[in-house]
Amino acid sequence: xxxxxxxxxxxxxxxxxxxxxxxxxxxxxxxxxxxxxxxxxxxxxxxxxxxxxxxxxxxxxxxxxxxxxxxxxxxxxxxxxxxxxxxxxxxxxxxxx
Amino acid sequence: xxxxxxxxxxxxxxxxxxxxxxxxxxxxxxxxxxxxxxxxxxxxxxxxxxxxxxxxxxxxxxxxxxxxxxxxxxxxxxxxxxxxxxxxxxxxxxxxxxxxxxxxxxxxxxxxxxxxxxxxxxxxxxxxxxxxxxxxxxxxxxxxxxxxxxxxxxxxxxxxxxxxxxxxxxxxxxxxxxxxxxxxxxxxxxxxxxxxxxxxxxxxxxxxxxxxxxxxxxxxxxxxxxxxxxxxxxxxxxxxxxxxxxxxxxxxxxxxxxxxxxxxxxxxxxxxxxxxxxxxxxxxxx
Ligand code: SF4
Ligand code: SF4
Numbered sequence: 001x002x003x004x005x006x007x008x009x010x011x012x013x014x015x016x017x018x019x020x021x022x023x024x025x026x027x028x029x030x031x032x033x034x035x036x037x038x039x040x041x042x043x044x045x046x047x048x049x050x051x052x053x054x055x056x057x058x059x060x061x062x063x064x065x066x067x068x069x070x071x072x073x074x075x076x077x078x079x080x081x082x083x084x085x086x087x088x089x090x091x092x093x094x095x096x097x
Numbered sequence: 098x099x100x101x102x103x104x105x106x107x108x109x110x111x112x113x114x115x116x117x118x119x120x121x122x123x124x125x126x127x128x129x130x131x132x133x134x135x136x137x138x139x140x141x142x143x144x145x146x147x148x149x150x151x152x153x154x155x156x157x158x159x160x161x162x163x164x165x166x167x168x169x170x171x172x173x174x175x176x177x178x179x180x181x182x183x184x185x186x187x188x189x190x191x192x193x194x195x196x197x198x199x200x201x202x203x204x205x206x207x208x209x210x211x212x213x214x215x216x217x218x219x220x221x222x223x224x225x226x227x228x229x230x231x232x233x234x235x236x237x238x239x240x241x242x243x244x245x246x247x248x249x250x251x252x253x254x255x256x257x258x259x260x261x262x263x264x265x266x267x268x269x270x271x272x273x274x275x276x277x278x279x280x281x282x283x284x285x286x287x288x289x290x291x292x293x294x295x296x297x298x299x300x301x302x303x304x305x306x307x308x309x310x311x312x313x314x315x316x317x318x319x320x321x322x323x324x325x326x327x328x329x330x331x332x333x334x335x336x337x338x339x340x341x342x343x344x345x346x347x348x349x350x351x352x353x354x355x356x357x358x359x360x361x362x363x364x365x366x367x368x369x370x371x372x373x374x375x376x377x378x379x380x381x382x383x
Contacts, residue, residue: 006260007363030163034313061261061302067314070161070184079302087362 006060009089016082017055018065024073025050034068060086099217101130102179103146103153105170107160108136113195114160114183117205121158121183124213131156136169143173154178156216164309171288171311178334179216180289186212231268236344239371243378248278250371251344257361258370259302261318262377264344265364267357272321274305275348276339279374284310287339290332293317293350297325301360305350308339317349321360327351 004011017039018031027049032040041053060082066074106122109115125131132153134146155175157166159182170177187194190211192204201209238249250256257265262280265272281287289309299305305319306328328350332338339347354360365373 059261061259061318062316063304064314064316067307067316068162070163072188080300083302083363090362 004056007086007090008093009086011056011060013089014060014082014086016060016077017052017058018074018076020050020052021073021075022048024071025069026071026073028070030068030070031065031074034065039065099129100219101153102132102156102216103134103149104131104156104158105134105136105139105150105166105175106158107166107183109160109163109165110199112160113199113201113205114187116199117183117194117201117209118158118160118166120201120205121181121209121212124209125156125216128213129217136166139169139173147173150175156180158183160184164314167288167309168311171286177289179219181212181216183208231271232266232273232348238344239367241371241375241378246282246378248282248374248378249344250277250367250374252367254366256367257320257364258366259318259320259364260373261302261320262374263318263320265320265352267321267354270354270357271326272323272352272354272357273348274317274320274350274352276308276315276317276343277370277374278343279377280308280315281340281343281347284308284312284315285340286310287336290336290339290349292328292330292333293325295325295328298355299323299325299352300355301363305352308336319352320364321352321354321357323352323355325350326353 006014029042032042037057037059039052039054039057041051043049043051061079063076066076102125104122104125107115107118122133126133132149134149139146155177156179157170157177159166161184187208190208192208194205195202233253236251236253239252241248255266255268257267262277263274264277265274287308287310291307293305299319300322301319303319304316306317308315329348341347
């Protein structure tokens, strides 16, 4: 899904996606089952099994899979900073028009 | 007077939270006239348990985020009146449940005791308040249809939407919020509504409660910032109102606005949201 925007801002300019604490993660894959947006990928080979493959597919401000994780291994960026950043980018885009 | 429940606990014997859920169920049955539904036996023989669940208000005790007990209740078509999740309660009490042993320690027992005391005395839900006239009596909708599913969106100008499929109806310094048909259809039968606290100060994109169905949990992402002044208490007993109409009888809460001019910059009107919802329906709805 390249070329996507969120509130008019190109998605790749917004840093919002789940962060996995691999010290806590037990590979139960509940988060993968939960999210319909193909953000996660399960690797069959090599070290880490769970990877955040497509961070830009993650819906900005969604934190839903975090609740599906029984061991609380998923966190998200700071919401107010992200909001401020989006506003900032929009201002810049307006100025460049 | 202490309350009597039909209790459907998680009984995950391989996790401390599951054992704690079972223990809480036992405490309540000893201390009140509550009856326990065995989740394992319920799967194979349900007549007796269905009767208990009809006679008494149903309390569901989940151990962890897998919510097996809630899912079982959904599968059996039971109406959940109250719900606790041991892992979440432990987290909000600042307690770390054991990971090295399944035997309950002192901390776990203390948590269970506190929960039992709370559940014994807690009122079900308060009476719903009187209707206000700030919200229109009738709405006009535009609809998008996909297979047998209808997705309505109100056309009134005072409606705003965020990309997380939550709407706000804004009038005179106040907003009423709720979810759109997209959320309701994707979750299908909504079984449980967790309300935000009245008086809570919310900033834009904070969580204002959550919805839960057999399929998933949906965190309601607030489209506006301000103070929660009222919640739709009818939803606590009848969350299915959200499936019936998430814009009218299924609204979520009312918020005294802090700075709507600022919030508005990150919201869509009807014309902006309609194509976004259509795209989501085409991409994800099955
Ligand atoms: S936050 Fe939402 S969209 Fe992002 S990965 Fe989790 S469930 Fe998927
Ligand atoms: S739900 Fe949590 S523990 Fe399970 S795979 Fe995802 S991050 Fe890991």
